[in-house]
Structure formats: C-alpha cells, structure tokens
Amino acid sequence: MPVYIPHHQYRRRRPISLIALRDFVVGTSDGLTVPFALAAGLSGAVQSNSIIIVAGLAEIVAGTIAMGLGGFLAGQTPVEHYWGEQRRGEVGVEKIPQEAMVEIKNLLESYGISPKARRAVAHDLAKNPKKWVDFMMRFELGLEKPDPRQAFFSGFRIGLSYAIGGLVPLSAYFFSKTPLGGLLYSSLITVTCLLVFGYYKARFTGQEPVKGALTVTGIGILAAGAAYALARLITL
Amino acid sequence: MPVYIPHHQYRRRRPISLIALRDFVVGTSDGLTVPFALAAGLSGAVQSNSIIIVAGLAEIVAGTIAMGLGGFLAGQTPVEHYWGEQRRGEVGVEKIPQEAMVEIKNLLESYGISPKARRAVAHDLAKNPKKWVDFMMRFELGLEKPDPRQAFFSGFRIGLSYAIGGLVPLSAYFFSKTPLGGLLYSSLITVTCLLVFGYYKARFTGQEPVKGALTVTGIGILAAGAAYALARLITL
Numbered sequence: 103m104p105v106y107i108p109h110h111q112y113r114r115r116r117p118i119s120l121i122a123l124r125d126f127v128v129g130t131s132d133g134l135t136v137p138f139a140l141a142a143g144l145s146g147a148v149q150s151n152s153i154i155i156v157a158g159l160a161e162i163v164a165g166t167i168a169m170g171l172g173g174f175l176a177g178q179t180p181v182e183h184y185w186g187e188q189r190r191g192e193v194g195v196e197k198i199p200q201e202a203m204v205e206i207k208n209l210l211e212s213y214g215i216s217p218k219a220r221r222a223v224a225h226d227l228a229k230n231p232k233k234w235v236d237f238m239m240r241f242e243l244g245l246e247k248p249d250p251r252q253a254f255f256s257g258f259r260i261g262l263s264y265a266i267g268g269l270v271p272l273s274a275y276f277f278s279k280t281p282l283g284g285l286l287y288s289s290l291i292t293v294t295c296l297l298v299f300g301y302y303k304a305r306f307t308g309q310e311p312v313k314g315a316l317t318v319t320g321i322g323i324l325a326a327g328a329a330y331a332l333a334r335l336i337t338l
Numbered sequence: 339m340p341v342y343i344p345h346h347q348y349r350r351r352r353p354i355s356l357i358a359l360r361d362f363v364v365g366t367s368d369g370l371t372v373p374f375a376l377a378a379g380l381s382g383a384v385q386s387n388s389i390i391i392v393a394g395l396a397e398i399v400a401g402t403i404a405m406g407l408g409g410f411l412a413g414q415t416p417v418e419h420y421w422g423e424q425r426r427g428e429v430g431v432e433k434i435p436q437e438a439m440v441e442i443k444n445l446l447e448s449y450g451i452s453p454k455a456r457r458a459v460a461h462d463l464a465k466n467p468k469k470w471v472d473f474m475m476r477f478e479l480g481l482e483k484p485d486p487r488q489a490f491f492s493g494f495r496i497g498l499s500y501a502i503g504g505l506v507p508l509s510a511y512f513f514s515k516t517p518l519g520g521l522l523y524s525s526l527i528t529v530t531c532l533l534v535f536g537y538y539k540a541r542f543t544g545q546e547p548v549k550g551a552l553t554v555t556g557i558g559i560l561a562a563g564a565a566y567a568l569a570r571l572i573t574l
Contacts, residue, residue, distance in 0.1 A: 147392045156572055161565075168375070214465070215462045
C-alpha cells in the first residue's frame, strides 16, 4: 500500500528550533526549580517569610543576569569557532590542496561514492576555492554559518524564562504568614506548574508526555527535598 | 614564501569538544556567580552569617541537582531528534526517491558541482539507501550520530562545575564574623577567580583573553550588585 507523505513533513526543520527549545527548557525548569528549592530549604531554617522573599528575589535577579548573559556569551562561541575553522580551511585549501582533496575523496568514499564520481566532485570543487571551503565546513565538520543575533535572542529567552519561572514558587510566600505555610502553598503551585510544564514540554519535543511531566516534577521535588534536608541538618 | 602547516593543525577538531566546553563554561560561571550574588544580596539584609551559609548551601545543592539533571535531559533531545530525522529520511528515500534525489542534486549544485558529477553522486547513493540516508543526515541536515552517553557526561560536568564554583564565594562566610566581612572576602576571592577563570576560558576558546576575563567578571559584579541593591531596597 503506497503511503502519501506531505511535502512539509518530508522537508525537515533546521536544528535552530532545537536551540530555542533547549534554551526555554533549561531556563524555565531551572527558573521553577532552584528558587523553589532555595525557598523550601530556608523554610526549614528561618522563622520569617521576609528573609525567604529577600533571598528568593536576590536569587532570581542574580540567576536572570547570570544565565541570560551567560547564555549570550556561550552562544557566541559557535560563531567564533565557525570563523576560526573557516580561516583554517582557507589556509588548508590554499597551502596544501593535495591533502584537502584527499580528505574530500576519503569522505565521499565512506558514503559509497564511486572513484569516478569522487574525482568529478573534487575536480569541480578545486575550480572554486570559496565553495570548496564551504563544502568542507558543512560536509566534513558539520558546521553551518551561524547567525550572530542568535546568541542575543538565546540569552534573552534564557533570562526571561528564568525570571518568570522563579516568581511562581516565590509568590506563595507573599500571601502566607509563616515559612511552613508558604512552603505548603509554594509546593502545591510549583508541583502543578512542573507537571503542566513537563507535560507540554514533552509533547512539544515528541517525548512521552506523562513520563516527561513526572521527570521534570521529580527533579524539582528532589532538589527542594535535598535543600530542605540540608538546611534542617545545619540548623539542628 | 611557502608556509608549513602541521597536519594536526589542519585536521580540525569536532564540535563535540565545544559541547563539553559550553557545559563547563555555563556550569562554572553560574556556579561562581549566582551563589556569590545571592550571598552578597543577603549580606545587605541579614545580621548573621549562618543564614547566608544555609541559603548558599541550599542554593548550591538545588542548582547542582537542577542544572545537572536538566543538562542531562536537555542532552537527550538531540539523540531523539537524530533518530526521528533518520526515520523520516528512510521513509523519504523509500517512498519518494525522486524528490530525495532532486534535493541531493540541488544541494551539490549550490557548491558549484557540475551536472555530470551531481548525477554520478546521486546514482551511486541510489544504489545504497542506507548510505544515502547517512549522506542526507550529515550533508543536508548537518546532523551526526549522537553519542547517548554524551548526555550523561554533560549533566555530570554541569552539576560538578556548578558545585565547585558555588563553594568558592560561600567559603568566605565560614571564616568571617559578620555578613559585611564575609562579603568583602567573598568579593575578593570571587573576583579573582572570575578574572582567572575568564582569562583561561577565553584563551581556551580562542577569544581575546583580557576581554574575556573582564566580561565574565563584569557579569559577576553586575549580578552581585543587583542582588545587593534589591535586598537593601526591600529591607529599608
């Protein structure tokens, strides 16, 4: 039975959407988890909500700046790596073209390309050193020309998602009188958010939704439990 | 004048080292920065070092768990993405080989490969559907077979570097009597570490070392300053 495949399904997306997703996943899950766990830990050690709120807000501000700017800088590394390899490729093609040509042929051979076709490709590339370097960059090193703006947007997404995620668990301490009351409401709100966030995250990335929801929630509970246990242990 | 290029210099590294580097950079810079900023913020709001130490340790434990496990999960996404594309490629090559062949030819054309060589390559690939899919995965999508263990090591590196980085700024509060004394020593130790870490990080990634050192240190000071200002503002 023949199967009809819509063209848009066959034409595959670029991993650029993966980078954005990864940023958002890392940002929001950290944003929900670390301030939740920090507040939970302090709930086991202090008598006043105001210290928890100060510590929580300080953590969110610091995390937003550090993760946003950190993500921005980390996103610049591939840009610099690309141009470094580009220069090296240009030098190689110009100074040791025989070696560079043997590399292309060996690579094509590993995909079952016949000697005749290998020679034809190498011959065509040799006529245009610029295209030759582009071909090596993509085919041999798997590198594509990165978009420098990508790093900026990546940092922005990470920072923003961290701040939004972080205010969720902390909000409970604004509306409760004691740290343990705050911890109760914070746990309820955060576990609900982690379940919902984990579910849709998994659906979006094509993983099993229920498993995804439970994994993300499990990490949050584990981090909060460990922080609470540690805080109790120290203050005993 | 001919230039001698050593072979190891011409043979370029795979971006896998970039992933490890990115993990380490993100982990350590966050590890130094966020606990430093959290402790700095609390120094402006509380009277006792013990609360700062409890909050700092709770943050480090939570951050290590959240970032380590978060990195592990984020590292699994490319593995699943790869196998999804692999299946789609196999279906495409089997069900709509004409379209798949046109894609290969168009791609080779964009690198200046002549019609004759394009046809020869497409002909050779068509003889071996497995190699054909591998060729498309690497050449068209820029995807290489990911190592599933990669995600585990990535998570481990992130978690460990976060914990090590976090204990540096906090250690000052163990050995000082007042929060402001702790803040002074913590700032001295952390700024020194950020300068050294930033310098070697930049050298390692081929960036300008002094600029790299100042950037990383600037982020740390900015995050700590913002957290301190916020804490003072709330507790006034």
